[in-house]
Amino acid sequence: MLLIHTGGTIGMVPSLEGLMPGAGIVEAAVGKRARVVSFEPLLDSADVGPVHWNQLLDLIEAENGPVIITHGTDTMAFTGAALAQALAGWPHAVVLTGAMHPLGLQLDAEVNLELALAAEPGPGVWLAFAGQVMPADRLIKTDSQSDAAFRAGAPSDDVVPAWEKRRFAEKRLAVLTLSPGLPPDMVAAALGQLDAAVLRVFGAGTIPTNPALEAVLQAAGIPMRAVSSCENGGLTKGAYAAGAALWRVGVQNGGQETVEAALVNLWLQL
Template identity: 55%
Template sequence: MKLLLIHTGGTIGMAETSEGLAPRKGLVEEATAERLPAGAVLTADVFDPLLDSADVGPAHWNRMLETVRRHPDAAVIITHGTDTMAFTGAALSQALAGESRRVILCGSMLPLGHNGDAEGNLDLAISATASKEPGVFLAFAGKLLAADGLVKHDSHEADAFRAQPQATPDVPQRRTFEDRKLAILTLSPGIPAEAVKAMLERLDGAVLRIFGAGTAMNDTILLSVLAEAVRNGKRLRAVSQCEAGGLSPGAYAAGAGLWSKGIENGGTETPEAALIHLWLN
């Protein structure tokens, strides 16, 4: 068995310092090596510097993808902080679609050696590499979750993630992440149309988090701003602010103005998955 470990950082590899928890090189690599079955060969690719997941972005996704593709015969574990795990899960799931690779993401709410969840999550990740089922998965809290639609629903408890089922993704047009300006914008009662316009002027596209099954305020100025952005070639993809259920355009008259402006329907996509869709398609 060949195992590729990509250690990006995160709580799982932190240790106590005089200033609080901070990343420490070697912890995750040693813990992984100790758990491997006899005869397994470990290759470790360690980010330098190790990252808090709040700092992970497209350039880091590209590095992960490049490393995975350089080791076509290896099982893959990527250790990562939990705060942006959902973004990385969606990014790798969509970028690797159709490549028949199996990648296991792993992180924890408490570091290794703190009598928490880290050891169990790492054990689960290692055991999960034995399967040949392709896809990107998260090993967390005793569960193996599809990583394409992760939702971090709890900021403290060990059972922090849910998996929101996603539609089968198309093979992406792009396999890596280009330097594009994209963001997730949440429509909220009273949001100034001018603020949305200012944001969209700086962006190449955006995910719009709208209400319920697909409604938005009937603000003629805001709707004009969205229509102008679409005319200018900016892709706007809508998802629901609800965690489950997705969108049903046309179900309510309150959404008619929005959907007439050329907004894309993200269906049941999470905001993270919709953002990655814009990046790769």
């Protein structure tokens, strides 16, 4: 079995500035139970992005079998969504894991790693964490301190397509949170720098009723996908007149997608 070690808390050591990735820690814990390929340099997950998602996809597809990935928790939901969507239809299991504490302390890292090594969840992308093996396509990190830091969001009802090679292009995407009083000129400036954007909107799908804001969205000329700022329930198109502007200008309805899943969806559209 292949284990890809990207970095993250699970393999970190103390430094004068706080925890940082340390070489050889995950390899020592795994021993001969898996073949370990480590990123060079090892990464705090805050530094993981589309280039690294493509690197993971190359390694996964070359292995053509079950794969475990050790990864930091801060962007685990982004990587989970990226791999799940890019590997839709892939016939093997990819199991992500990480920890809130480093290996060697006999806390959650050892337990999570053992769970990942033993898991046989079937095809798909999964997260082994805090005693659970859950789908990784719509992960939500609910706690920055607790060992039980994740839950799985609402499952996708999309039909799983046949597998094909998918990669993330060098594009400029971002998540924009629409908040009360947000100046339309600021939204215009941000959208003008992007190739696509996720709009994090209110509740079931509303935004401030402002003709200037609607004009900005209309003129953006890029794909935009809306998701709710609420963890549960998602968007309901047509529920409120205050959200009508979104659909008039052609913003995509992300439904119950997480922010991370919506961003990945847009990236793969490009």
